[in-house]
Amino acid sequence: MLKIVILCVMFTTYRQVKATSYIRSSLGLTDITSESIPSGTTVAWFNNNSFITIPSDYFGSLPDIEEIWLNSNQINNIEDNSFVNIPHLSELLLHANYLQIIHTNTLNGLVNLQTLRLDSNQISEIENDSFSSVRSLEILNMNNNLLHTVKNDTFNVLVKLEKLWLSSNIITQIQDRSFFNASNLRQLYLHENRLEFIKGKTLSGLKNLNLLRLEWNQIHSIELQSFVDLRSLSELVLHHNNLQTLVQGVFNMMDHPVYLAMQLYSNNWTCGIDLCWLVDAMTDWVTLDETTTTLAECSRPHVLAGQKFTTLSFEDLNCRITGKEQSVISSLVSGRCNH
Numbered sequence: 001m002l003k004i005v006i007l008c009v010m011f012t013t014y015r016q017v018k019a020t021s022y023i024r025s026s027l028g029l030t031d032i033t034s035e036s037i038p039s040g041t042t043v044a045w046f047n048n049n050s051f052i053t054i055p056s057d058y059f060g061s062l063p064d065i066e067e068i069w070l071n072s073n074q075i076n077n078i079e080d081n082s083f084v085n086i087p088h089l090s091e092l093l094l095h096a097n098y099l100q101i102i103h104t105n106t107l108n109g110l111v112n113l114q115t116l117r118l119d120s121n122q123i124s125e126i127e128n129d130s131f132s133s134v135r136s137l138e139i140l141n142m143n144n145n146l147l148h149t150v151k152n153d154t155f156n157v158l159v160k161l162e163k164l165w166l167s168s169n170i171i172t173q174i175q176d177r178s179f180f181n182a183s184n185l186r187q188l189y190l191h192e193n194r195l196e197f198i199k200g201k202t203l204s205g206l207k208n209l210n211l212l213r214l215e216w217n218q219i220h221s222i223e224l225q226s227f228v229d230l231r232s233l234s235e236l237v238l239h240h241n242n243l244q245t246l247v248q249g250v251f252n253m254m255d256h257p258v259y260l261a262m263q264l265y266s267n268n269w270t271c272g273i274d275l276c277w278l279v280d281a282m283t284d285w286v287t288l289d290e291t292t293t294t295l296a297e298c299s300r301p302h303v304l305a306g307q308k309f310t311t312l313s314f315e316d317l318n319c320r321i322t323g324k325e326q327s328v329i330s331s332l333v334s335g336r337c338n339h
Contacts, residue, residue, distance in 0.1 A: 045069040060085035072096040084109035119143040141165040150174040156181040180205035200225035243267040265295035276319040
């Protein structure tokens with residue numbers, strides 16, 4: 001008798017799951033309007049088909065829907081208000097399509113959306129207020145698109161955003177205070193773009209950021225105040241850029257930058273007196289975390305080319321100087337040790 005009861009419960013659960021899911025994946029479908037989705041559906045999968053257009057208010061008859069997969073189609077047009085009247089939608093997958101523009105009304109009505117994937121499209125423009133309706137968004141992936149500028153009115157409305165992927169675009173500019181109101185952001189991915197510099201207000205407001213990935217850009221300059229708000233940062237990835245030096249004090253916001261040394265390799269470091277503070281500090285960072293392998297090395301002068309930072313001495317960098325400059329270096333080392 002006990003076995004029969006268990007089987008009945010399992011069968012009932014399976015029927016409930018199947019009744020709320022509408023799965024039409026990998027069927028070669030070309031017209032989504034030909035699909036009649038049952039009322040009460042909470043999960044709709046249309047991925048891996050050949051849809052081109054999402055018509056206005058197509059999902060409006062499904063007030064309970066929570067998850068929609070439209071990835072890996074050929075979608076190049078989402079009509080305005082395509083997702084209105086579905087207030088419970090929390091996950092929308094639109095990656096691997098042919099979208100070029102996110103219009104102001106594209107995401108209207110998605111007041112409870114938490115995850116949005118727009119990666120691997122051809123997006124080059126995000127119109128003003130495009131994200132104003134998705135203020136509950138926590139995860140946004142826009143990797144592998146054609147964005148060239150991050151505007152300061154694009155992401156600032158996303159006050160609950162925790163993870164933002166913008167890698168593998170062609171970004172050359174991030175306007176000042178572009179993330180100022182996105183203070184809940186924990187992870188920011190900007191690698192594999194065309195950034196050449198980080199200005200003092202580029203990253204303003206990111207007080208809770210833990211991870212910042214900037215590798216594989218063309219960065220040659222980072223202003224002194226660039227990381228001043230990033231007091232929670234624990235991992236900063238800067239390898240494969242064009243850095244030759246870093247201004248003293250640029251990492252003062254970090255209490256324990258133990259991962260930083262590992263992320264500075266494959267730049268064009270000029271090892272001289274300007275890097276005395278950095279080389280000395282990196283020695284302690286490695287000591288704090290013995291698992292960290294420091295790979296950063298000198299590119300010039302020729303006599304030091306290829307030498308690891310952790311093997312350099314003050315003598316190698318001509319740091320043994322007198323007078324006012326010696327006092328500056330001594331106070332730096334003393335101040336760091338007393339923190």
